[in-house]
Each structure stands twice: as structure tokens, then as C-alpha cells.
Amino acid sequence: MKTSSGRRMRPNPFVLALLAGSTAAMAQTPASSAEDTVLAPVVVRSKYEREDLPARAPGNKAASGARLGILGATAIMEAPVHVNAYTRELAEDWSALTLQDVLENDSAVVFTTNKNHLLQNFNLRGLDMGAMDIATNGLYGIAPANSVPVEMFERIEVLRGPNVLLSGMPPLSSVAGTVNMVTKRALAQPVTDLTLTYGSESYLQGHVDVGRRFGDQQRLGLRFNGVYGSGDMGAKGEEQSRRVGALALDYLGDSARFSLDLYSSVNKIDNGSPGMFNFLGNASIPGVGRLLSPPSGDTNMFRGTHGEYDNSGVLARAEVDFSRDWQGYFAVGGSEAEGQGLLFGTRAYVTGEDGTTRGAIYNVHTKSERRTAEAGVIGTFDTGGVKHRLQLSANVLKHKEGTVNTACNYCYTTNLYDPVVPVFPAAPTWKGYTTQNEYRSLAVADTLGFADDTVLLTVGGRHQTVEMPLSGYSEARFSPMVAAVVRPWGEQVSLFGNYTEGLEPGQVVGVGYANAGEALPPKQTQQVEFGTKLQSGALTHTLSAFQIQRPSFISNSANQLVDDGEQRLRGVEWSLYGQLTKDLSLLGGISHIRSEQRNTGKNTFGTPEWRVRLGLDWQTPVQGLKVGGRVIHTGTQWADSGNKLRMPSWNRLDLNASYATQIGATPVRFNASVENVADKKYWIGTFGDGFVMAGAPRTFKLSATVSF
Numbered sequence: 001m002k003t004s005s006g007r008r009m010r011p012n013p014f015v016l017a018l019l020a021g022s023t024a025a026m027a028q029t030p031a032s033s034a035e036d037t038v039l040a041p042v043v044v045r046s047k048y049e050r051e052d053l054p055a056r057a058p059g060n061k062a063a064s065g066a067r068l069g070i071l072g073a074t075a076i077m078e079a080p081v082h083v084n085a086y087t088r089e090l091a092e093d094w095s096a097l098t099l100q101d102v103l104e105n106d107s108a109v110v111f112t113t114n115k116n117h118l119l120q121n122f123n124l125r126g127l128d129m130g131a132m133d134i135a136t137n138g139l140y141g142i143a144p145a146n147s148v149p150v151e152m153f154e155r156i157e158v159l160r161g162p163n164v165l166l167s168g169m170p171p172l173s174s175v176a177g178t179v180n181m182v183t184k185r186a187l188a189q190p191v192t193d194l195t196l197t198y199g200s201e202s203y204l205q206g207h208v209d210v211g212r213r214f215g216d217q218q219r220l221g222l223r224f225n226g227v228y229g230s231g232d233m234g235a236k237g238e239e240q241s242r243r244v245g246a247l248a249l250d251y252l253g254d255s256a257r258f259s260l261d262l263y264s265s266v267n268k269i270d271n272g273s274p275g276m277f278n279f280l281g282n283a284s285i286p287g288v289g290r291l292l293s294p295p296s297g298d299t300n301m302f303r304g305t306h307g308e309y310d311n312s313g314v315l316a317r318a319e320v321d322f323s324r325d326w327q328g329y330f331a332v333g334g335s336e337a338e339g340q341g342l343l344f345g346t347r348a349y350v351t352g353e354d355g356t357t358r359g360a361i362y363n364v365h366t367k368s369e370r371r372t373a374e375a376g377v378i379g380t381f382d383t384g385g386v387k388h389r390l391q392l393s394a395n396v397l398k399h400k401e402g403t404v405n406t407a408c409n410y411c412y413t414t415n416l417y418d419p420v421v422p423v424f425p426a427a428p429t430w431k432g433y434t435t436q437n438e439y440r441s442l443a444v445a446d447t448l449g450f451a452d453d454t455v456l457l458t459v460g461g462r463h464q465t466v467e468m469p470l471s472g473y474s475e476a477r478f479s480p481m482v483a484a485v486v487r488p489w490g491e492q493v494s495l496f497g498n499y500t501e502g503l504e505p506g507q508v509v510g511v512g513y514a515n516a517g518e519a520l521p522p523k524q525t526q527q528v529e530f531g532t533k534l535q536s537g538a539l540t541h542t543l544s545a546f547q548i549q550r551p552s553f554i555s556n557s558a559n560q561l562v563d564d565g566e567q568r569l570r571g572v573e574w575s576l577y578g579q580l581t582k583d584l585s586l587l588g589g590i591s592h593i594r595s596e597q598r599n600t601g602k603n604t605f606g607t608p609e610w611r612v613r614l615g616l617d618w619q620t621p622v623q624g625l626k627v628g629g630r631v632i633h634t635g636t637q638w639a640d641s642g643n644k645l646r647m648p649s650w651n652r653l654d655l656n657a658s659y660a661t662q663i664g665a666t667p668v669r670f671n672a673s674v675e676n677v678a679d680k681k682y683w684i685g686t687f688g689d690g691f692v693m694a695g696a697p698r699t700f701k702l703s704a705t706v707s708f
Contacts, residue, residue: 049187050154050182050184050185050187051187051188052185053065053073053154053155053182054066054073054075054076054085056087056089057076057538057540057577057578058538058539058578058579058585059538059577059578059579059585059586059587059617060087060089060090060585061086061087061089061090061093061105061577061585061587061615061617062084062085062086062087062090062540062577062578062587063076063085063086063087063155064076064540065079065085066079066083066084066085066155066157066159066180067138067157067180067182068081068083068159068166069138069159069163069165069166069167069168069178069180070165070166070167070376070391070393070443070445070460071166071389071391071445071447071458072378072389072391076533076540076542077485077487077491077494077533077535077540078453078456078485078494079485079496080456080458080483080484080485080496080497080498081159081160081161081163081483081496081498081500081529082159082160082161082529082531082542082544082546082573082575083157083158083159083160084106084157084158084542084575084577085155085156085157085158086102086105086106086155086156086157086158087154087155088153088154088155088184090102090105090587091150091153091156092658092669092671092703092705093617093628093656093658093671093673094654094656094671094673094701095197095199095671095672095673095701095702095703096150097149097150097151097197097199097205097229097242098120098147098148098149098150099120099131099134099147099148099149099150099156099179099181100115100120100122100147101150102150102156103122103156103158103179104613104632105587105588105613105615105630106158106575106589106613107573107575107588107589107590107591107611107612107613108124108125108158108160108177108573108575108589108591108611109122109123109124109158109611110122110123110606110608110611110634110685111123111684111685112128112606112685112686112687112693113687113693114234114273114274114276114297114346114684114693114694114696115234115297115684115695115696115699116233116234116240116696117147117234117273117274117346118146118147118267118269118273118307118309118339118342118343118344119131119146119147119343119344120146120147120148121687123176123606123607123685124158124160124176124177124179125160125161125176125177125546125548125569125571125573125591125593126176126548126569126571126593126595126604126607127162127174127175127176127177127548127550127569128174128176129174129176129177129179130172130174131143131144131145131146131147131148132145132170132171132172132368132370133170133171133172133173133174133176133179134148134170134179134180134181135167135170135178135179135180135181136180136181136183136261136313136315136333137180137181137182137183137261137315137317137331138167138180138331139315139331139333139372139374140167140168140169140170140171140370140372140397141170141171141333141334141335141370141371141372141397141398141399142261142313142314142315142333142334142335142370142372143181143313143335144265144309144311144313144335144337145309145311145335145337145339145368146267146309146311146337146339146343147267147309148181149227149242149244149265151207151209151225151227151244151246152183152184152225152244152246152248152263153181153182153183153184154182154183154184154185155180155181155182156179156180156181156182157178157179157180157181157182158177158178158179159177159178159179159180160177160546160573161176161177161500161502161527161529161546161548162175162176162177162500162501162502162525162526162527162548162550163177163178163481163500163501163502163527164462164464164479164500164501164502164503165443165445165460165461165462165479165480165481165500165501166178166481166500167180168395168397168439168441168443168462168464169397169439169441169464169466169503169504170397171368171370171397171399171437172399173437173503173504173505175502175503175504175525175550183246183248183261184209184211184223184225184246184248185211185221185223185248185250185259186211186212186213186221186222186223186248186250187211187213187221188213188218190211190212190213191209191210191211191212191223191707192209192210192211192707192708193207193208193209193210193705193706193707193708194206194207194208194209194705194706194708195207195208195209195703195704195705195706196703196704197229197701197702197703198701198702198703199231199233199699199700199701199702200698200699200700200701201231201232201233201236202231202232203229203230203231203232203233203240204229204230204231205227205228205229205230205242206227206228206229207225207226207227208224208225208226209223209224209225210222210223210224210225211223211224218252219251219252219253220249220250220251221248221249221250221251221252222247222248222249223247223248223249224245224246224247224248225244225245225246226244226245226246227242227243227244227245228241228242228243229241229242230242234269234272234273234274234298235272235273235274235298235299235300235301235302236272236296236298236299236300237271237272237300237303238269238270238271238272238273238300239269239270239271240267240268240269240270241266241267241268242265242266242267242268243264243265243266244263244264244265244266245263245264245265246261246262246263246264247260247261247262247263248260248261249261255320255321256318256319256320256321257318257319258316258317258318258319259315259316259317260314260315260316260317261313261314261315261316261333262312262313262314263311263312263313263314264310264311264312265310265311265312266308266309266310266311267308267309268306268307268308268309269305269306269307269308269341269342270305270306271300271303271304271305271306272300272301272302272303272304272305273300273301273302273305273307273342273346274297274298274299274300274301274346274693274694275299275301275302275346275347275348275359275416275419276346276347276348276687276688276691276692276693277347277348277349277350277357277416277691277692277693278347278348278349278350278690278691278692279291279292279349279350279639279645279690279692280640280642280644280645280690281349281351282349285349285351285358285410286351287349287350287351288350288351288352288353290645291639291645291646291647291683291692292350292353292355292416293681294681294682294683294694294695295355295416295417295681295694296681296694296697297676297681297684297694297695297696297697298696298697299416299417299419299694300419301346301348301359301414301419302342302346302361302419302422303419303421303422304421304422304423304424305341305342305361305422305424306341306342306424307339307340307341307342307343307364308339308340308341309337309338309339309343310337310338310339311335311336311337312335312336312337313333313334313335313336314333314334314335315331315332315333316331316332316333317329317330317331318330318331325379325380325381326377326378326379326380327377327378327379328375328376328377328378329374329375329376329377329378330373330374330375331372331373331374331375332372332373332374333371333372333373334369334370334371334372335369335370336367336368336369336370337366337367337368337369338365338366338367338368339364339365339366339367340364340365340366340427341363341364341427342361342362342363342364342424343362343364343366344362344364345360345361345362345364345405345407346361347360347687347688347691348360348410348414348416349410350416354415355415355416355417355418356413356415356416357413357414357415357416357419358410358411358412358413358414359408359410359411359412359413359414359419359422360407360408360409360410360411361407361408361411361412361422361423361424361425362405362406362407362408362425363405363406363424363425363426363427363428364403364404364405364428365403365404365405365427365428365429365430366401366402366403366404366430367401367402367403367430367433368399368400368401368402369399369400369401369433370397370398370399370400371397371398372395372396372397372398373395373396374393374394374395374396375393375394376391376392376393376394377391377392377393378390378391379391385450385451386448386449386450387448387449387453388446388447388448388449389446389447389449390444390445390446391443391444391445391446392442392443392444393442393443393444394440394441394442394443395439395440395441395442395443396438396439396440396441397437397438397439397440398436398437398438398439399435399436399437399438399439400433400435400436401433401434401435402430402431402432402433402434402435403434404428404429404430404431405428406425406426406427406428407425408422408423408425434470435468435470436468436469436470437466437467437468437505438465438466438467438468438469439464439465439466439467440464440465440467441462441463441464441465442462442463443460443461443462443463444460444461445458445459445460445461445481446458446459446460453487454486454487454488455484455485455486455487456484456485456486457482457483457484458481458482458483458484458498459480459481459482460480460481461478461479461480461481462478462479463476463477463478463479464476464477464478464479464503464522466503466505466506466522468505468507468508471507471508472508473505473506473507473508473519474519475505475506475519475521475522477503477521477522477524479501479502479503479524480499480501481498481499481500481501482498482499483496483497483498483499483500484496484497484498491535492534492535492536493532493533493534493535494532494533494534495531495532496529496530496531496532496533496544497528497529497530497531498527498528498529499526499527499528500526500527500529501524501525501526501527502524502525502527502550503522503523503524503525504522504523504525505522505523506519506520506521506522506523506563507519507520507553508520509560509561510561513555513559513560513561514558514559514560515560515561515562518561520553520561520562520563521563523550523551523552523553523563524551525548525549525550525551526548526549527546527547527548527549528546528547529544529545529546529547530544530545530546531543531544531545532544537578537579538578538579538580539576539577539578539579539580539586540576540577540578541574541575541576542573542574542575542576543572543573543574544572544573545570545571545572545573546569546570546571546572546573547568547569547570548567548568548569548570549566549567549568549569550566550567550568550569551563551565551566552565552566552567552597552599553565554599564599565597565598565599566597566598566599567595567596567597567598567604568595568596568598569593569594569595569596569604569607570593570594571591571592571593571594572591572592573589573590573591573592574589574590574591575588575589576588576589582619583618583619583620584616584617584618584619585616585617585619585628586614586615586616587614587615587617587630588612588613588614588615588630589612589613589614590610590611590612590614591610591611591612592609592610592611593607593608593609593611594609595607597641600641602638602641602642602643603638603643604638604641605637605638605639605640605641605643605686605689605690606637606638606639606685606686606687607637607638608634608635608636608637608649608685609635609636609637610633610634610635610649611633611634611635612631612632612633612634613630613631613632614630614631615628615629615630615631616628616629616630624659624660624661625657625658625659626657626658626659627655627656627657628655628656628657629653629654629655629656630653630654631651631652631653632651632652632653632654633649633650633651633652634649634650634684634685635649636648636649637685637686639686639690639691639692640689640690641689641690645690647683647685647686647692648682648683650680650682650683650684650695651680652675652676652677652678652680652682652695653676653677653678654673654674654675654676654677655673655674655677656671656672656673656674657671657672657673658670658671658672666706666707666708667706667707668704668705668706668707669704669705669707670702670703670704670705671701671702671703671704671705672700672701672702672703673700673701674698674699674700675696675698675699675700676695676696676697676698676699677698678698679697679698680695681694681695681697682694682695683695684696
């Protein structure tokens with residue numbers, strides 16, 4: 001049973017590197033008998049790998065473990081849930097700029113906003129999630145509100161399905177799962193990397209990554225990442241710029257550890273954006289009634305517009321060892337965001353067979369603010385022959401948000417294939433916060449290890465209080481979790497199962513309903529999941545089947561708003577990572593999901609039944625040269641809640657290559673990638689009820705990293 005989050009950290013990170021490397025090596029080597037005289041070799045970790053994180057798995061695209069919120073850092077084979085952890089090397093292979101570039105490798109994920117959109121929203125295991133609901137080092141309320149840059153992160157951990165016990169409620173209350181970003185830290189060896197990236201059409205970016213440890217015992221660490229990029233990207237003629245500054249400080253004491261993360265992220269767009277299109281119309285605008293051929297993915301529907309999103313955040317954490325087996329911790333942080341201009345509302349109704357379209361355009365001003373804190377105690381102890389890892393935690397998260405816009409609601413005529421330049425409305429005046437949510441919780445979880453940890457049983461629960469001061473709403477619910485891992489045939493096979501819950505706020509019923517003023521309870525989403533994990537050679541497989549039941553508020557025959565609707569999702573997921581041979585690496589998975597709105601009998605829109613992401617890398621005989629690619633398949637899906645318009649399936653081939661060499665004594669790495677190699681035109685997915693998006697055209701990126 002893993003207890004790494006409660007272990008004492010040694011003061012010298014280089015010693016940690018040796019210990020972690022030897023542990024990883026022994027984990028892949030059969031245990032020696034007492035008569036053996038040859039010891040397993042000690043393998044020092046890569047200079048680019050953090051010593052306090054689970055080691056990278058063979059192939060280096062995924063890690064052998066992940067942080068599971070209140071359960072702490074856990075090996076994949078011991079995790080009672082379906083989880084993957086993606087590495088910085090995967091991001092570098094695809095010259096990734098944002099979270100979307102990495103999550104496109106996960107079959108449980110489909111995006112619900114255009115590629116390179118100023119906002120990034122996606123669907124995880126059939127449920128929606130936005131950037132604001134991303135966790136940072138295990139805490140919500142820190143990540144940027146619109147688009148998450150990857151340059152300041154070491155790992156991206158994806159835990160599928162509702163799990164309010166593990167991580168609490170996020171700011172916007174998604175129950176899709178947890179996506180946790182792990183920030184970079186200073187490593188045992190100095191890091192000084194300069195990366196230049198060029199992307200089509202003419203986007204150029206510089207990224208500097210500097211890390212150092214200071215003092216005789218290297219107790220103090222500093223890591224800085226700075227990014228500036230600008231050029232044409234997204235729609236044809238659209239210009240985008242990115243500025244990211246991130247500073248990570250940490251201190252390793254004999255019995256205490258401290259860390260501080262700060263960041264600032266600014267995204268700007270000028271002169272345009274792709275669009276989202278509805279073919280069914282509404283009560284006042286008749287649609288063409290059928291899905292037309294998609295335009296080119298870089299068709300610019302909104303020339304002459306501009307938008308900007310500014311984010312900043314801070315997170316401080318302290319850990320203190322009370323004894324060898326008990327640890328306390330405290331974390332506090334927050335973030336602020338402000339967006340102005342063309343941020344969302346890039347929608348249009350297609351009314352004619354020739355692509356004639358009624359367009360909408362919004363000039364938006366939005367602000368949001370989040371504050372969070374967590375304190376807890378972690379301990380390990382034995383009761384008889386049973387091992388325990390117990391954690392108690394208290395958490396608070398406050399979220400405020402306000403948005404105003406000057407709208408042009410479908411007020412001009414344009415064309416799907418040949419758009420006109422719209423008149424951008426005047427900027428609105430921000431009028432204050434209109435949403436306030438306060439989440440407070442107490443949680444406890446105990447992982448019990450039986451029979452030398454061949455059986456791991458996790459039981460726990462979180463008592464969550466939800467308050468909305470502006471509406472006078474206050475409710476509380478207890479959400480339990482029961483999960484188990486059984487390894488009856490050794491370390492290579494794990495059987496697991498779990499019952500988990502997600503929690504969303506209720507609401508005060510508004511005017512117009514017969515029960516106006518009634519406070520509806522929080523919505524509790526329930527998941528049951530069973531699966532198996534297999535380590536076969538250097539490959540790790542996870543296969544799971546699940547059912548999720550998510551309640552929804554609907555109007556009944558008495559015109560009352562009631563908690564009587566339900567979305568039911570049933571699915572099977574398979575994911576794998578590792579090495580097929582010493583020269584061939586695999587990463588990807590297949591997901592099959594059926595989602596039904598039980599009160600209507602309709603399938604849920606925007607939920608493709610089949611999702612396939614399979615990537616293969618080949619380390620060629622040429623030293624330092626690696627080539628690879630991935631195949632993406634997304635099955636058919638309904639575009640609307642009435643199941644009137646069905647989007648066809650689509651396939652995409654992406655390729656990449658990397659070459660590591662030295663120029664003199666200086667290491668240099670070159671990366672190249674091409675997405676949508678065939679330059680196909682296709683409808684990639686949906687945003688909201690009835691609106692579909694075109695996939696991006698052929699896009700390439702070139703990058704070069706110099707390590708000084």
C-alpha cells in the first residue's frame with residue numbers, strides 16, 4: 001500500500017533520485033533469493049524527472065502512478081479507479097501549447113470548443129468539464145479560467161468519473177472526473193532549456209525553462225518558466241499571442257517541506273475566430289434542416305474582432321512530519337481571471353442550402369475570483385495484520401464570477417463558406433459579481449491493506465456544504481466512496497471496483513414555476529465501476545466497465561421544477577501505455593459510451609459512442625531519431641437533444657518525429673508534428689445543444705530545444 005505522501009523527504013534531492021531510481025529498477029526486476037549474490041543495478045532517474053513523483057513508465061509517455069486527491073500518490077496497479085498520468089515528454093513530442101494538445105491522446109476525452117479557441121471546454125467520460133474545473137497540485141481554484149498552458153507543468157493526471165471524496169467540488173461543479181496538473185520543480189541537476197516553436201500559419205514562440213537548487217544540501221529549489229508567442233494561428237487571418245510566466249519555489253527540510261507556485265497567463269486574439277453552426281434553427285429562425293458539408297476548419301467567421309483573457313494564480317503548501325508515520329499539511333491559494341472582447345458566442349444558424357447563415361456576435365466582459373484552502377493529517381498504522389493509510393482533511397473553496405456582454409443576436413447575414421466581416425459591438429460595462437458559490441467540506445478516507453497488501457480496501461466519505469449567498473441557498477450532503485483492489489495472482493494483475501459520487505449544487509426555484517422559492521437539494525451523481533489492470537512485459541493495460549447516473553432538474557406536469565430527470569451513461573474503456581518492444585512504444589485507448597436521458601428516452605447529444613486514440617512511436621536505428629504517429633477515430637453522435645441531427649464519424653491521422661543530438665557539447669532536440677495529415681474537412685463535435693464545429697485543417701509545428 002503506497003504511503004508516499006506521508007513519507008519523510010530527505011534533504012538531498014540527489015539521494016532521492018538514487019533511491020527512486022533503484023526502486024523503479026527493482027520494481028521491474030524479479031525479486032532475488034537469499035542465495036543470490038548479484039544485486040539489482042541502481043538506475044539514476046532522468047535529469048528531467050521529478051524525484052517526488054511516480055516514475056515514468058516504459059516509453060516515457062505515461063507515469064507508473066498518479067496523485068488521487070485524498071488517497072495521495074498511488075501506483076496505477078494499486079489505484080481503485082481508472083486513471084492515467086501523462087508526462088512532459090508526451091507534451092514535447094507534439095510541441096504542445098495547451099492542455100488540449102495533450103488530452104487529445106486520451107480516448108475518454110472529446111473537446112467541445114474549436115481547436116485554438118480562447119476557451120477550452122471538453123467532455124470526459126460523457127460529462128462536460130471546463131478549464132476552471134482543472135485541479136493544480138490536487139487543489140481546485142488555481143488553474144486559469146479559459147485555457148491551460150502546459151509549459152509550466154510536469155504531469156497531467158486524468159481520473160475518470162465522479163469522485164467528490166477524492167478532490168472535493170470544483171468551482172463550476174463538473175462531475176466528469178479530475179484532471180490534475182502537477183507543476184514543475186527544481187531538480188537534482190540544473191535545467192536551462194530554450195525552446196523555439198514555429199506553427200502554421202506563422203506562429204512563433206520562445207519558451208525558457210530554468211531550474212536550480214541552492215545550498216550545501218540543495219534544500220532550496222527554484223524553477224522558472226517563461227513563454228512568449230505571437231503570430232497567425234486558428235482561423236485564417238487570425239492572430240494570437242500567449243504570455244506565460246511561472247515561478248516555483250520549494251524548500252526541503254529534515255522534517256518539513258514548503259512550496260510556492262505563482263503564475264501569470266495572458267491569451268490574446270485579433271481579427272477572428274472559427275464558428276459553431278446550428279442547422280435546425282429555432283422558433284424565430286428556420287434552419288436548413290440537415291447537416292451540410294463542413295467548411296475548411298480555418299474559415300474565419302469573425303474578422304475584425306479581438307479578445308483577451310488574463311489569469312494569475314498562487315498556491316502555497318507546507319508539510320510537516322510529526323513522526324515517521326504521521327504527517328500534517330496545509331495549502332492555501334487562489335486565482336483571478338478577466339476576459340474582454342470576443343470570448344464566446346461564436347455561433348450561427350445555417351438557413352440555406354448554399355450556406356446562408358444568420359450570425360451572432362458578442363463583446364464580453366467577464367471577471368472571476370477563486371480562493372481555496374485545505375488542511376489535513378495523514379497517518380499509517382497497523383491493527384493486527386491490517387495496514388492502514390488514514391487521511392483526514394478540511395477544505396474550503398470560494399468562487400465569484402460576473403459576466404456582461406453587448407450582444408448582436410443573429411442580427412446579420414453571412415455565409416458558412418464565405419463569411420462577411422461583422423460589426424463588432426461596443427464593449428460593455430462590467431457590473432459586478434452575479435455568482436457566488438462557497439463549498440466547505442470535511443473528508444476522511446482509510447485504505448486498508450490485507451494479506452500483505454494483496455487486498456486493498458478504501459472506505460471514506462466527504463461531508464460537503466454548498467452555499468450561494470446571493471440567492472440565500474445553503475444545503476449539505478454526505479458523499480461516500482467504497483473501492484477495492486485485489487491482486488490474487490501477483491503484482492502483474494489487479495482487479496478493482498468502486499462506488500463513487502459526484503456533487504453539483506442545487507438551486508432556488510425561480511419565478512414562473514409553481515414551487516418558486518423552493519431550495520432544491522444538491523444533485524448527487526453516482527458511479528459504479530469494475531475493471532482489471534494488467535502488466536504484460538513493459539505494457540500496462542486498464543480495462544473497466546462503468547455506469548453513471550446523473551440527476552437533472554425538469555419541469556413536471558404541475559409546472560414544478562423537480563429533481564426527477566436522469567442522465568445514464570454506460571461504458572467500457574480500455575487504455576494502455578508502455579513498450580511493445582524495446583524500440584516500439586504504445587499509448588492510447590478505446591472508449592465505448594452509451595448516454596441516455598432517461599426521462600425523455602433520447603440519447604445525450606455530443607456523446608460519441610466510440611472514441612479511439614492509438615499512438616505508436618518507433619526508435620529508429622538512427623541514434624536519437626524517433627518517428628511516430630496516432631490514429632484518432634470518433635464515432636457518430638447526436639448534435640441535438642431531440643436526436644434529429646446525427647453527425648457522422650470521423651478519422652484523423654497525425655504524425656510526429658523527434659531527433660536528439662549534440663552540437664559541440666550542447667544537447668539539442670528537434671521535434672516536428674503534423675495534425676490532420678490528409679487535410680480532411682469534417683465536423684469534429686458539438687458545443688451546446690445543436691451547434692457543431694468544424695475540425696482544424698492540416699496543422700504543423702516545428703520546435704527546437706537547446707539545453708545549456
